Amino acid sequence: xxxxxxxxxxxxxxxxxxxxxxxxxxxxxxxxxxxxxxxxxxxxxxxxxxxxxxxxxxxxxxxxxxxxxxxxxxxxxxxxxxxxxxxxxxxxxxxxxxxxxxxxxxxxxxxxxxxxxxxxxxxxxxxxxxxxxxxxxxxxxxxxxxxxxxxxxxxxxxxxxxxxxxxxxxxxxxxxxxxxxxxxxxxxxxxxxxxxxxxxxxxxxxxxxxxxxxxxxxxxxxxxxxxxxxxxxxxxxxxxxxxxxxxxxxxxxxxxxxxxxxxxxxxxxxxxxxxxxx
Amino acid sequence: xxxxxxxxxxxxxxxxxxxxxxxxxxxxxxxxxxxxxxxxxxxxxxxxxxxxxxxxxxxxxxxxxxxxxxxxxxxxxxxxxxxxxxxxxxxxxxxxxxxxxxxxxxxxxxxxxxxxxxxxxxxxxxxxxxxxxxxxxxxxxxxxxxxxxxxxxxxxxxxxxxxxxxxxxxxxxxxxxxxxxxxxxxxxxxxxxxxxxxxxxxxxxxxxxxxxxxxxxxxxxxxxxxxxxxxxxxxxxxxxxxxxxxxxxxxxxxxxxxxxxxxxxxxxxxxxxxxxxxxxxxxxx
Numbered sequence: 001x002x003x004x005x006x007x008x009x010x011x012x013x014x015x016x017x018x019x020x021x022x023x024x025x026x027x028x029x030x031x032x033x034x035x036x037x038x039x040x041x042x043x044x045x046x047x048x049x050x051x052x053x054x055x056x057x058x059x060x061x062x063x064x065x066x067x068x069x070x071x072x073x074x075x076x077x078x079x080x081x082x083x084x085x086x087x088x089x090x091x092x093x094x095x096x097x098x099x100x101x102x103x104x105x106x107x108x109x110x111x112x113x114x115x116x117x118x119x120x121x122x123x124x125x126x127x128x129x130x131x132x133x134x135x136x137x138x139x140x141x142x143x144x145x146x147x148x149x150x151x152x153x154x155x156x157x158x159x160x161x162x163x164x165x166x167x168x169x170x171x172x173x174x175x176x177x178x179x180x181x182x183x184x185x186x187x188x189x190x191x192x193x194x195x196x197x198x199x200x201x202x203x204x205x206x207x208x209x210x211x212x213x214x215x216x217x218x219x220x221x222x223x224x225x226x227x228x229x230x231x232x233x234x235x236x237x238x239x240x241x242x243x244x245x246x247x248x249x250x251x252x253x254x255x256x257x258x259x260x261x262x263x264x265x266x267x268x269x270x271x272x273x274x275x276x277x278x
Numbered sequence: 279x280x281x282x283x284x285x286x287x288x289x290x291x292x293x294x295x296x297x298x299x300x301x302x303x304x305x306x307x308x309x310x311x312x313x314x315x316x317x318x319x320x321x322x323x324x325x326x327x328x329x330x331x332x333x334x335x336x337x338x339x340x341x342x343x344x345x346x347x348x349x350x351x352x353x354x355x356x357x358x359x360x361x362x363x364x365x366x367x368x369x370x371x372x373x374x375x376x377x378x379x380x381x382x383x384x385x386x387x388x389x390x391x392x393x394x395x396x397x398x399x400x401x402x403x404x405x406x407x408x409x410x411x412x413x414x415x416x417x418x419x420x421x422x423x424x425x426x427x428x429x430x431x432x433x434x435x436x437x438x439x440x441x442x443x444x445x446x447x448x449x450x451x452x453x454x455x456x457x458x459x460x461x462x463x464x465x466x467x468x469x470x471x472x473x474x475x476x477x478x479x480x481x482x483x484x485x486x487x488x489x490x491x492x493x494x495x496x497x498x499x500x501x502x503x504x505x506x507x508x509x510x511x512x513x514x515x516x517x518x519x520x521x522x523x524x525x526x527x528x529x530x531x532x533x534x535x536x537x538x539x540x541x542x543x544x545x546x547x548x549x550x551x552x553x554x555x556x557x558x559x560x561x562x563x
Contacts, residue, residue, distance in 0.1 A: 042456040172319040174522035199456050239458045244527040251553045255562040267531050
């Protein structure tokens with residue numbers, strides 16, 4: 001159903017045992033089927049917020065509702081079933097000795113039939129493009145494929161919401177394109193709600209419709225990526241460089257040219273228009 | 279002309295278990311030059327960095343052909359220890375670089391010099407100079423593990439600079455950093471480049487490389503696919519894309535417009551160049 005709120009974060013404050021307040025009054029809502037990027041410097045609260053979305057952390061104050069379930073009181077498996085979390089570092093997640101077993105672990109753990117487990121593993125591996133690697137040892141895969149494996153291992157639990165923590169860190173450009181295409185596919189074809197934490201502004205521009213900028217445990221900006229990337233003053237204060245095409249657009253806009261592009265493709269279309277000779 | 283600081287001449291290398299990681303690689307780095315090395319993961323970039331300080335082949339074994347000469351020393355004829363004062367290698371993850379033994383930033387930078395038996399006053403002088411170069415003044419007494427990612431990587435660079443190497447080799451120094459960390463490290467590299475340091479830097483951040491490198495070498499499957507000035511290589515849009523490397527966005531944009539609209543715009547490699555070119559062609563300069 002369009003417009004259905006699946007995540008509700010209500011004035012959440014969070015204090016680590018060290019005494020540091022990592023979240024200071026964060027509120028936001030996520031609607032089913034959204035693809036959202038969360039950006040900001042390390043220490044700004046991105047990962048802490050993300051870990052609240054699957055119940056790994058519980059608010060010190062305020063509450064988080066996942067499809068109406070309060071993460072403080074709902075059984076953890078009810079949250080885990082709904083929200084899949086892909087860690088930044090694949091080696092923090094991988095522990096089985098074949099690709100197949102790694103992806104089968106989650107569904108087996110859910111107590112599903114052998115038949116259903118098999119179906120899901122095949123489905124997840126085909127979504128990330130790792131068919132044919134079933135018998136490989138996860139650590140024999142290159143870094144890009146290892147990342148895809150960790151995504152598949154979460155997908156096999158069929159979460160409705162997928163949270164990816166810095167999926168492109170350590171990836172080369174090809175790896176970044178593959179992950180961008182995968183995020184879009186999961187969102188558009190599988191109808192998954194996808195939340196990506198990232199430092200990669202080009203990735204954000206290509207993938208996310210909505211962007212949330214965090215700093216010092218608070219949300220500084222929350223809006224359409226296109227709007228966030230033109231908020232030059234706030235971005236500068238947060239030391240975020242917009243993608244190069246957005247920066248060029250902003251500079252030309254200030255000079256009076258009507259351009260508002262985020263990606264190379266968009267820029268080509270818009271320049272084609274303004275450059276068209278009479 | 280003076281002898282190049284780095285001469286890599288028909289270098290071919292196989293790890294004991296992985297053949298042909300580098301195949302017939304040839305390039306030179308002049309004194310004061312900044313060379314960027316780009317290419318997909320698995321292209322052999324890190325192996326090439328390790329060949330510059332002798333870790334390849336002295337530590338890793340394997341079979342090597344061709345020659346690598348750094349600061350006049352043939353890496354086959356000199357130990358990694360001897361080469362370590364000539365070639366400063368900075369790794370991707372600062373935690374791989376830091377000794378883990380030093381309690382303070384100052385001690386960390388002094389560590390290598392103490393191992394080399396440098397006199398105490400000289401150590402003090404060099405440590406202060408290196409810390410200043412990377413902008414960590416005031417943090418001398420901090421624990422290295424209390425630093426941010428960007429500060430840790432700048433510390434790693436300082437530990438290497440203190441040895442006064444002839445060439446600084448950086449292997450994806452910003453890959454693990456957040457935007458502030460990247461900015462800090464690129465600022466330090468740019469400053470070192472302006473001061474005339476000889477630098478070899480491996481990076482995926484092509485748009486940043488475009489702003490401070492003299493030459494660029496494109497590596498794919500162990501082979502040199504392109505080698506020339508930063509402008510020459512970064513404007514080879516199709517060639518870059520064919521090996522999975524994205525050129526700067528502004529370069530790609532202009533390349534596509536030239537092709538699709540039959541224009542003849544100069545292809546920019548930096549944001550500033552692009553703004554200038556488009557302001558002119560749109561008549562808002």
